[in-house]
Amino acid sequence: MTTRVGVVTFPGSLDDRDAQRAVRLAGAEPVSLWHRDEDLHQVDAVVLPGGFSYGDYLRCGAISRFSPVMTTIIEQAKLGMPVLGICNGFQVLCESHLLPGALTRNDSLHFACRDQKLRIENAGTAWTRDYSAGQEIVVPLKNGEGRFVADAHVLDELEAEGRVVARYLDVNPNGSYRDIAGITNAAGNVVGLMPHPEHAVEPLTGPTTEGLGFFTSVLKQLVNA
């Protein structure tokens, strides 16, 4: 049976088609999910793609978080369904309180688009099991509000529990605390990531193909489950 991975389209989602392409290249079937639809159409996992949902007005992800589809996703995530939030999707996960912390304006005050080196810190999540801990990868990064912040207590807890999934190497592009590029929940099924692995899945269009591992990881997780 083909694994079905849902990709949500909010008003203002931009990287939804890219995420679908990445899911397809990883060998799963992408399923388009509409923000107004509570039904997840029997998907096995969900990707919340990048973009500027609702224009990122008010706060990034703040309005999308209340869409009908998120009600179901939050329920299912708590029951263990793998959910990956990329960029704006990460912001939605934080606003939904599925992940701690928040994403704020880059310290440079500029939107930044660059090929970013990362270190995978936790290769045990649903979305990173195809990597090895300590592995270095390069994927695109593009955000204006990607600076991960949380209070010291939360940061210490994330570190202590090994919930930092990826960290920026060489350059911290947005001033994220402790160079954090991505985190997971305690169960390891919900991952939020600021950089864009879905833009590094083909040699023709990406700086590398090192982003594909996020999408193959979840496939393995689901097949083995």
Added chain:
Amino acid sequence: MSLDTVKNAEQTPDAAQPWAELGLKEDEYARIREILGRRPTGAELAMYSVMWSEHCSYKSSKVHLKQFGEKKPDSDAMLVGIGENAGVVDVGQGYAVTFKVESHNHPSYIEPYQGAATGIGGIVRDILAMGARPVAVMDPLRFGAADHPDTRRVLPGIVAGIGGYGNCLGLPNIGGEVVFDSCYQGNPLVNALCVGVMKHEDIHLAQASGAGNKVILYGARTGGDGIGGVSVLASETFDDTKPAKRPAVQVGDPFQEKLLIECTLEIFREKLVKGIQDLGGAGLSCATSELASAGSGGMRIDLDTVHLRDNTLSPEEILMSESQERMCAIVEPDKVARFLEICEKWDVIANVIGEVTDGERLEIFWHGELVVDVPPRTVAHEGPTYQRPYARPSWQDALQADAPTGERLARPTTGEGLKADLLKVAGHPNQASKSWITDQYDRYVLGNTVLSHGEDSGMIRIDDETNLGVSVATDGNGRYAKLDPYTGAQLALAEAYRNVAAGGAKPLAVSDCLNFGSPEDPDVMWQFAEATRGLADACLVLGTPVTGGNVSLYNQTGEVAIHPTPVVAVLGVIDDVTRRTPVAFAEEGQLLYLLGDTADELGGSAWSQVVHDHLGGLPPKVDLERERLLGDILIAASRDGMIDAAHDLSDGGLGQALVESCLKGGHGARIIVPEGTDPFVFLFSESAGRAVVAVPRSEELRFNDMCTARGLPATRIGVVDGDSIDVQGQFSVTLAELKDAHTGVIEALLA
């Protein structure tokens, strides 16, 4: 206050009207009275004044623009030509591509962020209105001196506006230009280009036909944006409880535009529209009159049904409003319900505001009263035409006589001198890395970007399965055009053509943005006449028709005009994007060949500007047959795997091209100056029709044979090697030194 209805206009023929304040000439006002057989109403006067403005009617330029049609080359690729929102080109496999470059210069100077942002919004809607999904944008930008305080105000705002709007739309920004020159102080040029893709059967046109079909206005609500000019009228007929000043600036909402794009594409997929037009300059006046004029002629509009953001707007203001993110569609009655349903799905406001009639008049009602009753063609397509006087400027001869000879401008004579000038040119803001700017744009979104910033052209894949792709390059050189506008325009085309070919794509079509000073100045008008003549002649030779574009006049402060700046965009097609040729020298040991001939041509060059702050002489000569041959060779070599890198030679000459290709690839080069060639001319001349290519050793024989057989001079000048550029017998400069000079320049000035 009484409403100025048609009836009222008939009864008060002698009422004074502010036609002069609205920018109309006396004879134009008389002509309007003649067309209507009475004085116009306030709303009619507003419509005519804005539609007959230079910006909308091209009244000064159209006698010259005609040449693009008259000298149009035969091309099988043209599906839709000049006159629509944008031209459409056949790229094979059932796909059609539409593209257009347009200016948003004046608004971007007043409010840089919003001016640049709404410039993107406008061009994207033009492309969307053709039936295409917008897939990429590019921005050719020109600013005053990089170290001028006002550049610090204007540039960051413009760049942030382009990024803020374009990134939020999810359109990759894949190229463009950034040029600094004090002639643009006070008149920055913000040109914006968009490319869209569709299937042949999806082409839509801006026309209203079929009596009974509904006119639907959808998108953002209508507010008082950009009606500054018409407030002259408003002040007459309004009480003073309203905002005293209407904003001249429009504010963009990219989120609304993104919804508008997705909503419109879904409407196209279900084939729900007969005709469509975006709302840009002159808003509803323009859209209704153009739709009706291009259709059967008759349309009736009820302005009370327009969804307003500001309920105090008068009918004149509603007609003139330039509120962004709006479209106007012609829909058959039985498809209206489904149309509105799709709008609702995307949270897009939509209203039926009128219908197509079987008459020949555009009739507009307000509170049940007829306020506009005009033949739409007279508004939209039959505006005034001027034969502006023009004459070769008195200073042109002296400028051309001031050639940058060795006697006039000191040239470096030692290796160290050459090295110093190479670093100066590479480190000047015009040649330096633009990454501080381009890193604020998303180049990855949509996942089809094959080539982007720092390459000769931007290239995108349009079909995942077949790898069909298109590429676009924009070029313009105001310095060349100032020295000789005819040649300068041709050089802009030649460079864009060469850039597209260097990436491996076959050039197909042209869009142009003609940025000039005041047409009322005969010097400027001569520059315009010469540039258009040059461009039309060159398009005929290269077989690339002009499909559309835009003219921006009055780019001047007081008596001083900008350099004449024709910006030319060339669109090309490539059957297999995996065969693209990047600029980077990525393989050690590959052989470097210089294609074309190098002459002592330094007029208007980057070297003369950077080292001597000089502009004089003649620009490089143009040989269009040579350009075509060079293009053919670059395309064939790319397709057959004979070259792994190619970089066109333009500003800064060979030296600058080597710097860029070496830095991009992270490899140095050992270069030998060909016998009998002056090392300075070799490195800094800007002779056209040239490129440098990297040839794998295994392909050298085949590549040489091809060049020989086709008659293209190809000179082996060195090899990719080491971590410095080593010009043998002259100087050696490390990549680290070059990087130091070439990067960080813009941010040091602006950040």
Added chain:
Amino acid sequence: MARVVVDVMLKPEILDPQGQAVQRALPRLGFTGIADVRQGKRFELELEGPVDDAALARIREAAETFLANTVIEDFTVRVEEAAK
């Protein structure tokens, strides 16, 4: 220390996309009866010296030239009681 508050709002006739997006979301979340939303910026300026006419004039100048973009924004300046 004295605090001066500068509120910067888009001029009423200028489109406020952020306010509109918030306004459209409110009813979906059950917050009805709100006719319009406009979003602005609030700057809190802590003065070193007393709030006198000269200081306020300087702040107005700062607001006019720097804090607000008067092409599209209005601003108001008001003194807030010192925090205890």
